[in-house]
Amino acid sequence: MEITVTVNGTAETRDVEPRLLLVHFLRDVLGLTGTHVGCDTTGCGACTVLLDGAPIKSCTLLAVQADGRAVTTVEGLIENGQLHPIQEAFKEEHGLQCGFCTPGMMLVAKALIESNPDPSEEEVRWAISGNVCRCTGYTNIVKACRRAAAQIRQAEVAS
Amino acid sequence: MSEGTRICGIGHSVKRKEDDRFIRGRGRYVEDVNLPRMLHMALLRSPLAHARINAIDASAAQAHPGVVAVVTGKDLEAHKLAWMPTLSGDTQAVLATDKVRFQGQEVAAVIAEDPYVARDALELIAVDYDPLPAVVDPFQALAPEAPLIRDEKEGQADNCCYRWQAGDKEATDRAFAAAEVVVKLKTHYPRCHPAPLETCGCVADVDPATGKATIYMTSQAPHAHRTLFALVAGLPEHNIQIISPDVGGGFGNKVPIYPGYVVATAASLLLGRPVKWIESRTENLISTGFARDYHMEGELALDRDGTMRAVRVKLTSDNGAFFADAQPTKFKAGLFHIVTGSYDLKAAHVEATGAYTNKAPGGVAYRCSFRVTEASFLIERLVQNAAYELGMDPAELRRKNFIRADQFPYRSATGFVYDSGDYHRALDLALDKVGYAALREEQERLRREGGDKLLGIGIASFTEVVGAGPAKDYDIAGLKMFDSAELRVHPTGKAILKIGVQTQGQGHETTFAQIVAGELGIPPEDVLVQHGDTDNTPYGLGTYASRSTPTAGAATAVVARKLRDKGRKIAAHLLEAAEEDLEWHEDRFRVKGVPEKSVTIQDVAFAAYTNPPEGLEAGLEGVHYYDPPNMTYPFGSYVVAVEVDRGTGEWKVRRMVAVDDCGVRINPMIVEGQIHGGLTEGYGIAAMELITFDEDGNCIGSSFMDYLLPTAWETPKFETYATVTPSPHHPIGAKGVGESATVGSPAAYVNAVIDALAHLGVRNIDMPVTSAKVWEALQRAGV
Amino acid sequence: MYPPPFDYQAPDSLEEALAILAEHGYEAKALAGGQSLIPLLKLRFAAPAVLVDLGRIPGLDGVEAADGELRIGALARHNQLAASPLVAERCPAASAAAPQIADPLVRNLGTLGGSLAHADPAGDWGSVMIACGAQLVLASAGGRRTVPATEFFRGVFDTALEPTELLTEVRIPSPRGPAGGTYLKLERKVGDFATVGVAVSLELDGAGRIARAGIGLTAVGPQNLRAAAAEEALAGAEPTAEAFAEAGRLAAGGCEPASDVRGSAEYKRHVVEVYVRRGLARALEIARRS
Numbered sequence A: 001m002e003i004t005v006t007v008n009g010t011a012e013t014r015d016v017e018p019r020l021l022l023v024h025f026l027r028d029v030l031g032l033t034g035t036h037v038g039c040d041t042t043g044c045g046a047c048t049v050l051l052d053g054a055p056i057k058s059c060t061l062l063a064v065q066a067d068g069r070a071v072t073t074v075e076g077l078i079e080n081g082q083l084h085p086i087q088e089a090f091k092e093e094h095g096l097q098c099g100f101c102t103p104g105m106m107l108v109a110k111a112l113i114e115s116n117p118d119p120s121e122e123e124v125r126w127a128i129s130g131n132v133c134r135c136t137g138y139t140n141i142v143k144a145c146r147r148a149a150a151q152i153r154q155a156e157v158a159s
Numbered sequence B: 001m002s003e004g005t006r007i008c009g010i011g012h013s014v015k016r017k018e019d020d021r022f023i024r025g026r027g028r029y030v031e032d033v034n035l036p037r038m039l040h041m042a043l044l045r046s047p048l049a050h051a052r053i054n055a056i057d058a059s060a061a062q063a064h065p066g067v068v069a070v071v072t073g074k075d076l077e078a079h080k081l082a083w084m085p086t087l088s089g090d091t092q093a094v095l096a097t098d099k100v101r102f103q104g105q106e107v108a109a110v111i112a113e114d115p116y117v118a119r120d121a122l123e124l125i126a127v128d129y130d131p132l133p134a135v136v137d138p139f140q141a142l143a144p145e146a147p148l149i150r151d152e153k154e155g156q157a158d159n160c161c162y163r164w165q166a167g168d169k170e171a172t173d174r175a176f177a178a179a180e181v182v183v184k185l186k187t188h189y190p191r192c193h194p195a196p197l198e199t200c201g202c203v204a205d206v207d208p209a210t211g212k213a214t215i216y217m218t219s220q221a222p223h224a225h226r227t228l229f230a231l232v233a234g235l236p237e238h239n240i241q242i243i244s245p246d247v248g249g250g251f252g253n254k255v256p257i258y259p260g261y262v263v264a265t266a267a268s269l270l271l272g273r274p275v276k277w278i279e280s281r282t283e284n285l286i287s288t289g290f291a292r293d294y295h296m297e298g299e300l301a302l303d304r305d306g307t308m309r310a311v312r313v314k315l316t317s318d319n320g321a322f323f324a325d326a327q328p329t330k331f332k333a334g335l336f337h338i339v340t341g342s343y344d345l346k347a348a349h350v351e352a353t354g355a356y357t358n359k360a361p362g363g364v365a366y367r368c369s370f371r372v373t374e375a376s377f378l379i380e381r382l383v384q385n386a387a388y389e390l391g392m393d394p395a396e397l398r399r400k401n402f403i404r405a406d407q408f409p410y411r412s413a414t415g416f417v418y419d420s421g422d423y424h425r426a427l428d429l430a431l432d433k434v435g436y437a438a439l440r441e442e443q444e445r446l447r448r449e450g451g452d453k454l455l456g457i458g459i460a461s462f463t464e465v466v467g468a469g470p471a472k473d474y475d476i477a478g479l480k481m482f483d484s485a486e487l488r489v490h491p492t493g494k495a496i497l498k499i500g501v502q503t504q505g506q507g508h509e510t511t512f513a514q515i516v517a518g519e520l521g522i523p524p525e526d527v528l529v530q531h532g533d534t535d536n537t538p539y540g541l542g543t544y545a546s547r548s549t550p551t552a553g554a555a556t557a558v559v560a561r562k563l564r565d566k567g568r569k570i571a572a573h574l575l576e577a578a579e580e581d582l583e584w585h586e587d588r589f590r591v592k593g594v595p596e597k598s599v600t601i602q603d604v605a606f607a608a609y610t611n612p613p614e615g616l617e618a619g620l621e622g623v624h625y626y627d628p629p630n631m632t633y634p635f636g637s638y639v640v641a642v643e644v645d646r647g648t649g650e651w652k653v654r655r656m657v658a659v660d661d662c663g664v665r666i667n668p669m670i671v672e673g674q675i676h677g678g679l680t681e682g683y684g685i686a687a688m689e690l691i692t693f694d695e696d697g698n699c700i701g702s703s704f705m706d707y708l709l710p711t712a713w714e715t716p717k718f719e720t721y722a723t724v725t726p727s728p729h730h731p732i733g734a735k736g737v738g739e740s741a742t743v744g745s746p747a748a749y750v751n752a753v754i755d756a757l758a759h760l761g762v763r764n765i766d767m768p769v770t771s772a773k774v775w776e777a778l779q780r781a782g783v
Numbered sequence C: 001m002y003p004p005p006f007d008y009q010a011p012d013s014l015e016e017a018l019a020i021l022a023e024h025g026y027e028a029k030a031l032a033g034g035q036s037l038i039p040l041l042k043l044r045f046a047a048p049a050v051l052v053d054l055g056r057i058p059g060l061d062g063v064e065a066a067d068g069e070l071r072i073g074a075l076a077r078h079n080q081l082a083a084s085p086l087v088a089e090r091c092p093a094a095s096a097a098a099p100q101i102a103d104p105l106v107r108n109l110g111t112l113g114g115s116l117a118h119a120d121p122a123g124d125w126g127s128v129m130i131a132c133g134a135q136l137v138l139a140s141a142g143g144r145r146t147v148p149a150t151e152f153f154r155g156v157f158d159t160a161l162e163p164t165e166l167l168t169e170v171r172i173p174s175p176r177g178p179a180g181g182t183y184l185k186l187e188r189k190v191g192d193f194a195t196v197g198v199a200v201s202l203e204l205d206g207a208g209r210i211a212r213a214g215i216g217l218t219a220v221g222p223q224n225l226r227a228a229a230a231e232e233a234l235a236g237a238e239p240t241a242e243a244f245a246e247a248g249r250l251a252a253g254g255c256e257p258a259s260d261v262r263g264s265a266e267y268k269r270h271v272v273e274v275y276v277r278r279g280l281a282r283a284l285e286i287a288r289r290s
């Protein structure tokens, strides 16, 4: 079945089997391997992408369901060659160790900050509670999200 | 800015070099490796825990469009590959031929053009099983009438897989006979699983033309794996290249060799095409290296004034169907005999028995140095119960019995020589930060008020033993546990460091560059750290058991010092001075007394290739294999305050104060990160992580719906502090920290919950401490 | 984990969807948020020949108040309901339950209708609908019918839905007097299904007595249960701590939990008792403020 999904701003048209999961469409058809798979039961969030701006688990959506819609992956965080403030904040605050959960975490952070420019620690913890990290204990991920939010607020004031 | 901060050697929170690729989604994990003409493998696993295999009919699967091959144990038998050695000197089935011995055991493999098709074809394989009674309880397994699990093993008449002891039995028994007070605790440290976010997998690529096998593998120990591959498969070792690319967490899970790796490699050899195998989460949880599963009976002998005399432990380990623990050969229960912990105990004895059961094999150290976690848990729980028994404050009882700072180096009753420590300082700092006295007052008040809310305060003052190890005592499968580093400084003063260990997120690419920076003055950004590729790095035993810094970290410091010694000769030549007139300062040699007369390490490096002194070998590179003279002994004190809801048994961490002492901190930011992670996994183990089985041997805990991992919401907020007591024998005084927090924290959490209920007479709740178990304990206490 | 092959249809009207279901019957399955169905496909516990994606049918996800009812379209997502001021005002129990379902990412896709149709005894929505006295609208190519929530659930994963029917809407009667409600859930971590869940809805009369009490129970029986004895004991009673405690005991006595790794049957009963008591007290607080 032919579908067109706008991935990181580019319309991608492919012929796919209906059973193909979005995560495999991204990884294996488009070669965007920044989206990971960590479980079988929709429980880890390693596969998180934004679907029309909202974070969802791409292991639990068929690629055909995304036909005509917009998907953002970690590869789409960079704009005009510039790291997104969230990416910088994750590095600054040591918000990652093995890096496997990181793409999902950063995408959730992006959606969160867009709807809540100044999230509290509790709000960040709640927002990322569908994403498991085995390495960091979340402490620095929370700090990174809040640092990014502050950075984005500052940039907005400046401009 | 001083030169020291410019160079960012030891002690600087340098931002991690590896992050640049991860934050861009450019990490390269095994599953990201895609090769031309690559095939996909899926494994058929046993639905039964114990059954004889009568026949396997794979013809329908074989005929399924898109399927290239189906492999069974019979096919492997023809190549003598149906069984493989484990890291503990046992054998393990690669694909079952005679019997299946645990639910989830590998039975057959489908290799297909597409992973969806490989999965489809699994359903077309018909296996005729004769079910046998499953043995799921280790005590029943050890009973004389139990069905024999390892009937294929010559000389194996029962289900006992080892017996082992440590310490002085007689002295210990004597101490117990004379003891005024004996405190006992029977507890099960349950089976849990490291469950790194990335599961295990490989891409095996055997080149039919050259015979070279390149295997991308989720491995914490690529060199050891290569040697074992050479031994198992009979492939020439120089023709095997194991590449462990970015690894999405390990925690011990990626130390063993799994059947999937072997089958994928055999399939690639057979088919002449690359074969990818990536296990699902369920496969990961039901078949790969689990951890713990120790049934412990501990006893502590004390005087009435609180002086601790001796500890005695009888433990029974549930090892599953194959003895596949990843631990040093001599030590069947790992380093469990560190069970004297932080206390000056004159006698100790451990008696351990291992049982084969119809469960997955493994026994890996989940973020732990070979069973130190179980030992630390037991002693810290015993000490708290002893405090209740004696009517003493648990902090006071610890203080009274700690090994004092002036007693180091300290020889323990079971023969460890603790290198350094200051336990009083760490505990006092933790108590001070948590506001211990105020918490105790509040606890009393809440008890008096009699409402639904109770407060508990738990302490754990752990001592770890990490950094295996002196090669004379420690080997895995015969391979001595030294480690290595190779350093090449190029003409322009930029360097490549190659190490025998392998990162799974610990930040080696940064910290190891900092060690070089500290020793040679080459800034970390100018040092590329390579690891995880056997063709490209010197031999080493890999990263687990917190051994990277104690072993390869030391090797790095030593090899850098070797280059500095050579550099001194070159500098003398450049400065036209005598070697002994030169002094080393951060990144340069200076003429003593004339600091402006100096050459930098970069100058030296350039000269090493362009203008070496006569008679000196050109170049600036070297390699060092470091055999540590002793292990290192990180320690710390954790204090946890929990609130317990008496109505429902729910509990919540209010405070978690952690004081860690891992000696010199190379990169404090990274050290903190390791501690946060360990405190979280420790919390997970204490509160929710559990793999259990029903009476037929069906695994409960086979997906993230049952094997629960803490999210940001449940995870406590940590307050972390440090003391620094350097290791006297490590070149830079560092000790290793990757696991301290998982080792130390479970007892702190559990002690806190027990403490909340202690006035009601509750003395034990086995982990995971669920709300249901808390409520049941309250019921038993008559509340 | 890979789903088995199937045919995929994405109709853009309800009529078309119902026609496809009528044609394929048991062979077809509706796909709403996919947060239960796709995991089942991946584990190969389900293998429908045809998937009928409801996601492209407009107008099935509305939330509106009309004719003394709160009407929620079957495709309304959990997160949408958690954020809806109208739901908060008209049905505090639903508002309290929504953010406790699954995790934030699953809530962005999972739907109310899918949840009810899936009928997991550990699902949260069923109890809320029972407590609030909701009516469920079922449509087929042949027409529509309305089934009260209390009669919709028939057992483990079993409902009044025929294979040719779709759940299109839920109608929750709006309270006439001061009212409150809540949802209490015992879970082991975020994203976990309930060990025990209790939905409570309370309506007071002019004299401050209980006009109507609704109590739905999660994960303590083969389906979401109505705590009928407790509800009846409360109707017309004074909202006192004693009455709430008695309701707790009645609810605990009437449920049928099973022992498992989450806890013993006894424990779960006990939590029902505590949660019913606490839930009623909380609902009363809300009612008195409204």
Ligand SMILES: Cc1cc2nc3c(=O)[nH]c(=O)nc-3n(C[C@H](O)[C@H](O)[C@H](O)COP(=O)(O)OP(=O)(O)OC[C@H]3O[C@@H](n4cnc5c(N)ncnc54)[C@H](O)[C@@H]3O)c2cc1C
Binding pocket: A041, A042, A043, C029, C030, C031, C032, C033, C034, C035, C036, C037, C038, C039, C054, C074, C100, C101, C102, C103, C106, C109, C110, C111, C112, C113, C114, C115, C116, C117, C118, C122, C123, C124, C125, C161, C165, C166, C167, C168, C191, C192, C193, C194
């Ligand atoms: C990790 C995780 C945690 C979860 N935790 C919880 C939880 O705590 N509490 C809870 O209640 N749920 C939980 N869920 C389930 C979640 O709420 C699902 O969204 C819900 O059960 C199904 O809704 P859906 O829209 O995704 O339905 P789908 O998955 O699309 O469909 C589910 C079933 O309902 C049928 N169906 C769907 N819509 C209709 C309709 N309109 N008419 C007739 N039949 C229909 C489908 O054919 C299918 O059989 C969890 C799910 C996951 C993945």
Ligand code: FES
Binding pocket: A036, A037, A038, A039, A040, A041, A042, A043, A044, A045, A046, A047, A048, A057, A058, A059, A060
């Ligand atoms: S892969 Fe785990 S939630 Fe998608």
Ligand code: FES
Binding pocket: A095, A096, A097, A098, A099, A100, A101, A102, A132, A133, A134, A135, A136, B197, B248, B249, B505
């Ligand atoms: S950084 Fe490893 S899982 Fe989060």
